[in-house]
Amino acid sequence: MRQISRPHNVPLRPRSLPELIDEALHIAQHLRLGLAEPVLLHLDAFRDAANVTLGSAVQKGRGQQAEDALGMLGDLPRCLARADLIALADALEHRLVPALRALLG
Amino acid sequence: MNQELLTSLSPRMLAGQPPDRLLSSNLAALAACDLDLSRRVAAAHPETVPDGVSVYAAATGAPTISAGSLQIHSAYDPLAEALLQAGQVPQDAGRALLLGLGAGHLAAALLARPGLTRLDVLPLNAAVLRVVASRVDLKPLLCDHRLRFVVEERPALSLPFAAVPPLLTLAEPRVAAIRDQALDALAVRASRCHRDADLPVIEAHRVRNGQLHGADPDAAGLAGRHRGCVALVVDGGPSLEGALPALHRLRTSFARQVVLLATEFAIRPLCAAGLIPDYVTAAGTHPDLPVVFGHIDLPASATLIYTAAVPPAVPAAWRGARYRCQEQAPPAASLAMTESALLLAVVLARHMGTGALILCGADLGYPGGRAPRFAVGTPEAAQPWFRQVPAQGGGALPASSEQIACRLALQAFLREHLRDWPAYHCAPGGAHIAGPVECPLGDALGALRLGGP
Numbered sequence: 001m002r003q004i005s006r007p008h009n010v011p012l013r014p015r016s017l018p019e020l021i022d023e024a025l026h027i028a029q030h031l032r033l034g035l036a037e038p039v040l041l042h043l044d045a046f047r048d049a050a051n052v053t054l055g056s057a058v059q060k061g062r063g064q065q066a067e068d069a070l071g072m073l074g075d076l077p078r079c080l081a082r083a084d085l086i087a088l089a090d091a092l093e094h095r096l097v098p099a100l101r102a103l104l105g
Numbered sequence: 106m107n108q109e110l111l112t113s114l115s116p117r118m119l120a121g122q123p124p125d126r127l128l129s130s131n132l133a134a135l136a137a138c139d140l141d142l143s144r145r146v147a148a149a150h151p152e153t154v155p156d157g158v159s160v161y162a163a164a165t166g167a168p169t170i171s172a173g174s175l176q177i178h179s180a181y182d183p184l185a186e187a188l189l190q191a192g193q194v195p196q197d198a199g200r201a202l203l204l205g206l207g208a209g210h211l212a213a214a215l216l217a218r219p220g221l222t223r224l225d226v227l228p229l230n231a232a233v234l235r236v237v238a239s240r241v242d243l244k245p246l247l248c249d250h251r252l253r254f255v256v257e258e259r260p261a262l263s264l265p266f267a268a269v270p271p272l273l274t275l276a277e278p279r280v281a282a283i284r285d286q287a288l289d290a291l292a293v294r295a296s297r298c299h300r301d302a303d304l305p306v307i308e309a310h311r312v313r314n315g316q317l318h319g320a321d322p323d324a325a326g327l328a329g330r331h332r333g334c335v336a337l338v339v340d341g342g343p344s345l346e347g348a349l350p351a352l353h354r355l356r357t358s359f360a361r362q363v364v365l366l367a368t369e370f371a372i373r374p375l376c377a378a379g380l381i382p383d384y385v386t387a388a389g390t391h392p393d394l395p396v397v398f399g400h401i402d403l404p405a406s407a408t409l410i411y412t413a414a415v416p417p418a419v420p421a422a423w424r425g426a427r428y429r430c431q432e433q434a435p436p437a438a439s440l441a442m443t444e445s446a447l448l449l450a451v452v453l454a455r456h457m458g459t460g461a462l463i464l465c466g467a468d469l470g471y472p473g474g475r476a477p478r479f480a481v482g483t484p485e486a487a488q489p490w491f492r493q494v495p496a497q498g499g500g501a502l503p504a505s506s507e508q509i510a511c512r513l514a515l516q517a518f519l520r521e522h523l524r525d526w527p528a529y530h531c532a533p534g535g536a537h538i539a540g541p542v543e544c545p546l547g548d549a550l551g552a553l554r555l556g557g558p
Contacts, residue, residue, distance in 0.1 A: 030298070032179070032186050033193060034270030034291045036490055037506045038299035083489035086176040086186075086271055094164075094181040 015049045017104050024092045024100070031089040043080070047073055050096075057103060069099035106188075111217035114249065115184060116209035116241045118160075118168045124239040131238035134247040139254040142228065146238060149231035154275065158233050160208065160240040168208045168241045172233065177271045178208055187214040187269075194265045196220075202255070202264040204287055205229040205272035208237055209246050215267060216249055225264065227255040227283065229276040262286040288492045292509035299506065300444065303390050310390060311413040314429070318420045324410050324428040329458040331364040335553055336454030336461070339382065340447050341370030342468025344532040348546045349378045351556075352465070356380060359555050366454055367407075368446035369419075371466055376401050386446040386453065387411040387419050410453060414444065445511040448518065455522055462528040463549050468535030469512045470494055470504035495537040497530070504536055512536055527553075 015023065023046055030039040054070050072095045079088035119127060136143035151158050156173025163169040163183050170177040179186040187210035194201045194215060200223040203212055215224055228234050237243070246252060260283050268287055276284040337355070339345065352375075355363055367375050367382035369389060375382055381404040388411070405424040412430045420427050430449070447467055454462055471487035487503035494504045494512070504512075519528055519540040528541035529549035537543065542552075550556050 029189060032189055032270075034268065034273075035295040035298050036270075037292075037295050038302060040488070040490060041299070081489065082174050084175050085490060086179060089186075090176065090180050094179075 015053055017053065017100050020046075020050050020053060021097050021100050021104075024097050028089040028093040031085040031092075034085075036085050040080070043076065047076065054103075069096060069103060072096040072099050106214075106217045107219050108217075110219070111184075111213060114213040114216050114245050116168055116213065116243060116246065118162055118166075118240060119242050122242075127242065128235070128239040131241075131243050131247070134244045135238070138247055138252070139256065141256070142231075142254050145231045146228075146235050149235045151232045151236045154230070154232050158236040160237055167210065168237075170208050170233070170237065172271075172275055175271055175274070177233075177269060177275075178210060183208065183210045184214070187211040190267055190269065191215050191218075193267045198265045199223070200225070200264055202227065202260075202262070202266040204266060204268040204283070205276075206234060206237070206243075207269045207272055208241055209243055211267055211269055212246050212252065216246070216251060222251060224252050225255050226252060227260060227280060229272050229280055229284065231277070233272070233275060259283075262290065266290070285495065288494075289509055289513055292492055292504075292506040293513060295506040296510035306390055307414045310416055313417040314411075314413050314415070314420065317417050318427065318429060321420065321427045321429040323431040324453060325431065325456070327410075327428065327453065327457055332458035333460045334362055334364045334457075335463060335555060336451075336457070336459035337363050337365045337463045337465060338447070338450045338454055338467070339365065339367045339371045339375065339465045340450075340467040341368060341372075341374060342466045342470075342532060342535055343472055344468050344535055345371060345374055345466030347533070348465050348531065349374070349380070351546045351550065352380055353378070354556060355550065362555065364454070364457065364459060366450040368450055370446065372407075373401055376404065382407050384408050384410055384450070384453070386450040387415045388444055388446040388449050390414050390416065390444065410449065412449065444507065445514065448511055448514050451515060451518060455518075455526060460526070461553055462526060462541070463546070463553070464528070464530045464532065464538075464541065465546060466532060467530065467538075468502075468532045469508045469515075469538070470496070470502040470536040472496070472502050472534035474503060497533065497535055497537050497543045502534070502536060508536070512538055516540055529553075 027039040027043065027046065030036060050073055051070070072091060075091045075095070076088060079091055132143050132147055135146060154172055158170065158172045160168055160170050163179060164181040165184065167183050169180055169183045190211050191214035197220060199220065201215055201221060203215065203224055203226045206212060206226055206228050212224060212226060215221055262283055266287060270291065273284050273287060356365070365382045366384045366386060369385065369387040372382065372385050385407050387409060403422065403424045408426040408428065409420060409423040410428045410430065411420055451462065474487040491503035491505055492509060493501040494509060496502045516539050523540050529552070530538050530541040530543045531546040531549050533545060
């Protein structure tokens, strides 16, 4: 029986904004199809990577937009805690991704 | 997909239409399709749905539903979401099954395919349908002659199916069986998807294991090795702890009659209790396995049986004999890519010619939301988004997709062998496995004349 834990084979590395956008859309699509688990296992790694990328954007003087995107990341655990996978997909696809795109310019 | 058809079928909220009037007209259309369903919807009590159901306009203006704290359809663009969900049904399918009508977006997305000649719809919750019917005009959908409601008492999941996943959680008890089949099917898809993500790691392990341990003999050579013995297959689920005293007695008094096969997750609790298995199966790609194996005094008397997918450090750390499941040879050909050490142990037990099987500690879920004491890695309590599966003796317990996929594969294997291979599943509180006798370990031992309770 395999136990569930954070996957160790997902390297924690800063992703570029386009990579983060692709990853967020990928996770959202799986959530909408009920294939949540494999991608949810990667959600922690995704959030950590997004925090690193967005933190770096704040330091580069793109504060407000990056702060907005960081705020969106804060919504994700609440959806996860109540197993509200469609709301989680909405938060990723319709709030975080637009914030990341705004940051891209 | 026909865009015009999609537009005409898509459900709409009608401004200015009183809910009672809209409900009446929808119920009339529903009665033309299925009179009994129409009566049930008319008599349903939406207040029975925990925390209530509300239908409101999403950002695009299309209707969306929330049930209590759960969003059923997207609050932004439910139609785009439905088109994605419809993709689960092959494009060339002539007939499909829809589990749950919801606000009707997924039905519209499927019926917009001109090639679909019939859509069987199984409403999962009459109370939700009543709320939807009082807020959304469903008549364009209900009047499509290709839409039929499922009337069978016990419908089966035999067609390509689509579902709005959160609606499955609101299914009424009378459709629980097909809901469970759908959740199992989704779990298997999710498990495959997880496995696919691991393929590069598996391939790297396969190559490295070939280089380092290519000379290890094939597990197929163990055929008939324990003819007539009882195979005791031990997994590391929470119920194992309660079985340890009986396992001790068994190893002391019936060592020659019983062959003990432990999975990679059971070896740690067994060794901690002073029980040395005869065989240990390893099939997981989990990178923490070498750490676990490294922290226990590995028994030199136990034999390791592993698939090519395991981290090469696992066979490298093993002190005793080793067998590799060769990818091209039975019985392991179909198992070479499995991630389930439990399934591998059961198949090998049969291959070794054993006369009966006892499964112990194979909970295949998280009874009471608990993770086992000796879990690998950083175990978390059962996640709220895990699926619920039927438990032994009734009730339900949360289970991961991989546990569900393993249970289904195990059931399929046992179904073919139970006729001449009695099997007992002893995991109180664990998941129900169809086929084997479910009983306490003591009863199974008594039935096999190996002592008793």
